[in-house]
Amino acid sequence: MPADPVKRDAHPSQPPGAPVGRTVAAAPTAAAPPKIECRSLTKVFGARPERVVEFLAAGGTKEEAQARFGNAVGVYDVDLSVRAGETFVLMGLSGSGKSTLLRLLNLLHDPTAGEVLVDGVDLTSLARAELLRVRRTKFSGMVFQQFAILPHRSVLDNVRFGLEVQKLPLAEQRRRALEAIELVGLAGWEGSLPAQLSGGMQQRVGLARSLAMDADVLLMDEAFSALDPLIRREMQDELVELQARVNKTIVFVTHDLDEALKLGDRIAIMRSGRVVQLGGAEEIITAPADDYVEAFVAGVDRTGVLTARSIMQPVKATAHVGDGPHTALTKMRRFGLSGLLVIDRERRVQGYASSEAVIAQLGRAGSAPSAEAPEGAVPDRLPLAPALTVGLDTSLAELIAAAAGSSEPIAVVDEGRRLRGVVVKGAILAALASEPPPSAGSGKGAAGAA
């Protein structure tokens, strides 16, 4: 059996192995205590699941188990931990067990084997009354693909559902529900019935119903999958924004890689009820754990379609080879950059000067390393490191490889090595997560173009 790449992340005491690392978001660190932990979690549907578990433990596959016993295997032997405050994405093809795993987290499905710990408490050991209390206090309910809001209730009455279940005073229910409605941008629609709302608005009701709960963990099952692409992207953006404000622990199920890359701090890829890879966005793209993940990534990947030309940004500032260190530092400070590409008179890229290198050089020059030092006391040449340069037609895949492990901007140059733009790491991730250009087609259609 191949080494399970998940295992190393399952126990936060062990350091995660050589992550490519996300430089963008300040994701919660592995040191934070896990919010949710799954240990050898298994769910087999149907009668007499124990014999199916035995069969699987002896090396049988999910498909064989289905054929032999007639039991569907939802999830098998999953270990993972979700950190407080992160957005954790479960991704995989239809039937891979994402929804089942999500429903195991709040015990909507009873595990066949294994444990689910929330804040260190094993939910499988709780009596029903205690479990209900955990669902009311630790979880913000769930957001469903088909919204699952009650058609006979107004928006307000839907949103206060979770509070009504807790038998809170009506005034508090209303107050908190109205806050949540405001938060999702539905103010003014409180009295409307779901049938009067568009799909996107109905899902806002679903989201508000969860936000009104004001509990830590938000479970979302394909929450945006039923929406039009435009609305879907809008909702994704809003979720990212919202998450920055409310800082929940989100477990988000999707079959859409773009969505996973856009939302996820970490992504777990599921196949046949197992987690086959767990890691950050770049790790999944650049180092797929097996053929399945690779096919999955390739299937929705546009890294071969987008080029440096399409995602590069205009250069805000450059240094000229003749510039002194003080001039360069001033430019960096003015534009908020951590380094400058250095070009000659024909805009040909000569190298890269990082702020550290420039400051270090000023220090070595002996005199006070302050900007007020007389011009003549310091060397007038910038410390040049080789710049990362790529051509205009470099594919996104190559850009990812080039960007891996470095935080420098990548210089995009034309045939004459003249500087045309820069690509920063954030732009690569944004490109991965955004819609493809019209010519590239969408989703799986882009696979062949890679």
Add this chain to the structure above:
Amino acid sequence: MLLDYRIPIASWVEKLVRSIQSAWAAGFDGFADIVRFVINGLLGGLQAVPPLVLLVVLAALVTWKAGWKLGLFTAVGLFLIHNIQLWTPFLQTLSLVVTAQVLIVVVGVPLGILAASSDAAERIMRPILDFMQTMPAFVYLIPAVMFFGIGLVPGVVATFIFSLPPLVRLVNLGIRQVPVDLVEAADAFGATRLQKLVKVQVPQALPTMMAGLNQSIMLNLSMVVIAGMIGARGLGAEVLRGIQRIQVGQGFEAGLAVVILAIVLDRLTAAFAMRRRDGSRAREDG
């Protein structure tokens, strides 16, 4: 005869019935007393009201719930029934129908909910319900008469058994048809079983449940006529008398009164189902 010995089924059954009767005597008597009390109370109340007042009140009620057309029909129908001197049998039948229906709802709705919440319960109930529905209506008169003799009470019992299945079935169906994610949502937000039932399942299942109510009322009415055979006074007994004495005209008149009652009850429950849905909306909006 193939065998000299005659298998004494009749005497077995009599013994069984008698032993059940003596073992549960208090229960049977108590039940019979309650049913009789309710029917007679209802009938007494209805009879105390002057026919014209009752006519106007019922027509107004129907108009309010189901529109003026059915209201007008009700007024004309009731006038006709009074005019052909079937007013008292009509009230007797109405009391019987209402009492039996209350019993059907009180028992049928919880049974339907039980069947919906447990596959095992459904597996047990389904063949019994099938059996109950495939038996000819007359068959129910036999046990009813065995245990309760002749009169109103066995009429109610036979009607109850005959008309119960569709309500149980459709309550079960309605609740099972509630979209699974709505039920999951209720669970995910920490609802108890009762909260889930009251806040999600029943409101969602209401139209189907109302269809079950409507069907059971219709069966109820048809059985009430048959119950005339075992001494339940009312329109059924009038129809029967018409048949027995070969007075076609009188039998037809009584049948017409039954039809009028059936149409009004059918339309009224259909309209009431709609009302209930609108009403629940309006209430929760406020």
